[in-house]
Amino acid sequence: MSQPKAQYVLTLSCQNRPGIVAAVSTYLFRHGADIREAQQFDDAETGKFFARIAFDLLGGAEPGALREGFAAIATEFGMGWRISDHAAPRRVLLMVSKFDHCLADLLYRWRIGELAMTPTAIVSNHGIEAYAGLDFSGVPFHHLPITKDTKMEQEAQIWGLVKQTQSDLVVLARYMQVLSDALAQKLSGRCINIHHSFLPGFKGAKPYHQAHGRGVKLIGATAHYVTSDLDEGPIIEQDVERISHADTPDDLVRKGRDIERRVLARAVRYHLEDRVILNGTKTVVFAS
Structure with a gap:
């Protein structure tokens, strides 16, 4: 039987220097944390350090006090950090x-x-009748049509x-409208898109x-965070599949759907589990 996942996850990034792991692990131990999983990465190109630490709190330790006290360590090392509660x-x-x-x-x-x-809502620029085969029970559906003249109003x-x-995260599950720079900026770091890797x-x-x-031999898909640069945001996950000369366009579409599904699902899971840390125009992904 698999072990239950840890309730809390600490993610952090800063310039690398001696003592980071010792300071963090010692602090967590002294404040009642039982570390269940720890991953780290040193980026030799940028000199930055990244870590993901999953832990539980024992003996009535308070998460609020833990966060408050950790701020001093974060300041000392110049960290970007977050402690997430995965209970909800x-x-x-x-x-x-x-x-x-x-x-x-x-x-x-x-x-x-x-x-x-x-799921807090499903938003589409098509009416609900376009999804007759899907079960939306328990999830509100919003039809928000869009034209060139109504784009700003629709995005509002x-x-x-x-x-x-x-909502903590927005997922463009083959939403085929380009988000404006303004909306992409508002959703920075919390909006995931999927597209074919062509x-x-x-x-x-x-x-x-x-x-x-063009006789391609590989097709693929890419899941990435949305930025104002169309389809060029930090990549979270990718996958490919080999194609032969015998495959028809319909075969490529069918195989492409399968790749898109699994790549997007993995990217969403990594984000939900705090396994992705932004590293400039790239990401560090502590995949499980």
Whole structure:
């Protein structure tokens, strides 16, 4: 039987120097923390240090006092840090357009307990009738149509929903509208997108058909954080699959759907479990 996961996770990053691990682990021990998992990474190129430490609190230790006291260590080492309580699932707003395979997969993984999240809303620029085969029970659906002239108003509604639902994360589960720079900035570090890895080689409509026309041997998908640079945000997860000359465009689309589903699900899980730390234009991912 697998062990239950630790309730608290500390993530941190700072310039590397001797004594960081000793100071952090000693502090946690003295304040009633039982470390269950610890991972670290030294970036030789930037000189930065990254760590993820999962722990439980024993003997009635208070998380508030733990956070307050840790601030002194963080200041000493110039850390960016966060202590997260995983007792309550993260709140996630899901956005989708016509293609619903990623949305269906995320909802399934949530319902079977694989993803520790609470879906707060499903937002689409298509009406609910486009998803007749999906079970949205228990998750509010919002149809927010968009045109070139109404983009700002529609995004204001999206941002209003994010705040109203107190969503911690926004997932673009094949939401095929480009977010404005303003909304991307508001969602910085907490908005994940999925796209086929042909970009920027095959842009526009029917990328898999374009790839077939060029005789590609590999197809793939990339999950990344959204930034104002279209499809160029820090990458969280990727995967590929080999293609042969016998594969038709429909075969590529089918295989592409499978890759997109699993890549997005892994990226969302890594984020929910605090396994991703931003490192400039890249990420450090402490995958399990």
